[in-house]
Amino acid sequence: MPPFFKLNTDGSVDISFAGFWGIIHDNFGQVIVDYAGPLSPCKILFSELMGLIKSLYICNNRGFIDIEIEVDSLLLIQIIKNVDVFYTQFFYIIRKIRMALSTLNYTIKHIFREGNTCADCMAKLGSRLEEDMEFGIDNLPHILKGLVNLDKIGLPYIRSG
Template sequence: MPPCLKLNTDGFVDFSFAGFGGIIRYKVGKVIMAYAGPLSPCKVVFAELMGLLKGLYICNNRGFINIEIEVDALLLIQIIKNVDFFCPQVFYIIRKIRMALSTLNYMIKHIFREGNVCADCLAKLGSRLQEDREFDIDNLPRILKGLVNLDKIGLSYIRAR
C-alpha cells in the first residue's frame, strides 16, 4: 500500500477578511505542499468547507489516494458524514467534497485547534492574499516553516499571532 499522507485544513473568518488553507505532509511530518486562498466575507463553516475542498482537489489532481484528514471543526465532520444534512448555502460544496472523497481511501478525524496550527496559519495568510497560492517545500512562508518544525517536535500548541 502506498504511504498514507496527512491533510490538515482550516478556514478563517474575520470582520472583513476570510480565507482557507491547508498542508499536505507525510505522516512523519515532511511537507509535500501547502495552499492558501482568499474568500469573500462568509460564515466560518463555508471557509472550513472550502479549505477541505481545495485540499481534496489537490490530492485528487496529484494522485494522492491514501489520506488521513485532520480538521479542527467537529461540525465539518458531522456535516460530511450526515447524508440527511441539508443547508442550501453549502449544499453544492458538500456534494463536491463527498464526490472527491469517494475517489480516496481516507479517514477524517477531529484535531484540537492547537494541533492544527499550520493549517490555521495558512488560512489566515489566505485571507490576505489576492488569489489562491500553492507552496512547495522551497517556497513555504517563513512563519509556516517554523510552525512545521515545532509541530514535528510536539510543540504545536504554540500559536502564531
C-alpha cells in the first residue's frame, strides 16, 4: 500500500471569535503538521472552507499527493463535490479549493463531530490566536497530544460538555 496522508479540518465560530484548524497525519497516524489560525467573525461555512484551503495549500507545498480528507460538515462536502451547489459569497474560495484538489489523489468523507474531536478542539484554539500558527510533533498543544493518541489507536471519543 503506498503512503498516504490523512487530513482533518474544522472551523469554529462563536459570538466574537472565529478560527480554523487542521492536522495532517501520515499513514501510521504520526502527526506531520498541525495548524490553526484566527478569522474575523464570519459564518461557520467560511471557517470550514478556510480550514480546508489552508490544509490543501500545506499538502501541495509539501508534495503530499495521496490524501484522505475527513470533515464534520456535510455541506462542505456537498459544495466541493457538486458543481451545481452555488454560494456566490464564497465563489473564489470554493474555486481555489477545487483547483487545489485537482492536483491531488484524494477522497473526502464526512466524519461525525465526535470523531473529529482533535479538529473541533483546535479550531476553538485557533479562534483565540493572534496569527496563523503551525505545530509539529515536538510542540503540539498539550490537550492535542492525548486526542492524537486516542485517534492513533482507534479508540472512540467520549464527548464532554
